[in-house]
Amino acid sequence: AQKVTQAQTEISVVEKEDVTLDCVYETRDTTYYLFWYKQPPSGELVFLIRRNSFDEQNEISGRYSWNFQKSTSSFNFTITASQVVDSAVYFCALKDAGGTSYGKLTFGQGTILTVHP
Amino acid sequence: KAGVTQTPRYLIKTRGQQVTLSCSPISGHRSVSWYQQTPGQGLQFLFEYFSETQRNKGNFPGRFSGRQFSNSRSEMNVSTLELGDSALYLCASSSNPTMGSGNTIYFGEGSWLTVV
Numbered sequence: 001a002q003k004v005t006q007a008q009t010e011i012s013v014v015e016k017e018d019v020t021l022d023c024v025y026e027t028r029d030t031t032y033y034l035f036w037y038k039q040p041p042s043g044e045l046v047f048l049i050r051r052n053s054f055d056e057q058n059e060i061s062g063r064y065s066w067n068f069q070k071s072t073s074s075f076n077f078t079i080t081a082s083q084v085v086d087s088a089v090y091f092c093a094l095k096d097a098g099g100t101s102y103g104k105l106t107f108g109q110g111t112i113l114t115v116h117p
Numbered sequence: 118k119a120g121v122t123q124t125p126r127y128l129i130k131t132r133g134q135q136v137t138l139s140c141s142p143i144s145g146h147r148s149v150s151w152y153q154q155t156p157g158q159g160l161q162f163l164f165e166y167f168s169e170t171q172r173n174k175g176n177f178p179g180r181f182s183g184r185q186f187s188n189s190r191s192e193m194n195v196s197t198l199e200l201g202d203s204a205l206y207l208c209a210s211s212s213n214p215t216m217g218s219g220n221t222i223y224f225g226e227g228s229w230l231t232v233v
Contacts, residue, residue, distance in 0.1 A: 044224060044225060093160075103166075103172070104162045104173055
């Protein structure tokens with residue numbers, strides 16, 4: 001069975017601080033996919049990144065960066081110089097390549113990020 | 118390119134009624150999946166459809182059902198509504214994914230259902 005754990009339920013920072021959201025996952029599959037989504041109050045889940053299990057290269061996109069470490073089953077997300085607009089709920093998700101994986105993402109419980117001006 | 122579109126955005130129903138939610142996927146996407154989001158249970162997978170066939174199903178009672186049309190649009194239905202069905206229902210679409218595929222899954226804004 002798959003499991004995703006986001007250790008931080010809520011994080012509060014002041015604008016321009018860096019913040020890291022932790023994500024730890026469990027799966028028996030050797031091939032899998034990891035995702036991060038942002039959910040603003042409107043409800044839509046906004047796709048941020050997808051990472052394949054066979055590609056451990058870290059990625060940077062503007063102020064966002066992701067650190068994938070297969071050895072520790074972690075896929076952490078860092079926002080550099082946070083802004084008020086970054087305030088949202090962030091979800092880490094896992095999709096296996098085998099079994100009954102059609103369309104199925106397993107989500108963590110989410111981290112509520114509040115950035116204060 | 119239009120995103121995933123869900124209707125209605127908000128609705129209020131009474132216990133015992135049924136509800137139908139609609140989802141139009143991103144143009145060209147043929148896989149549609151549905152999720153339920155509640156404060157207590159978080160985001161949970163309901164089912165996935167591809168080419169009008171349900172290929173995967175989550176752990177929900179038979180009151181929850183869905184279907185997909187030939188144009189890939191999908192509907193989900195919840196019958197005999199219970200208070201616990203109050204939730205945000207999210208639809209997602211993906212391009213033609215194989216079982217082992219990690220194709221990106223894009224979500225709509227969701228339908229907020231309140232059961233009173």
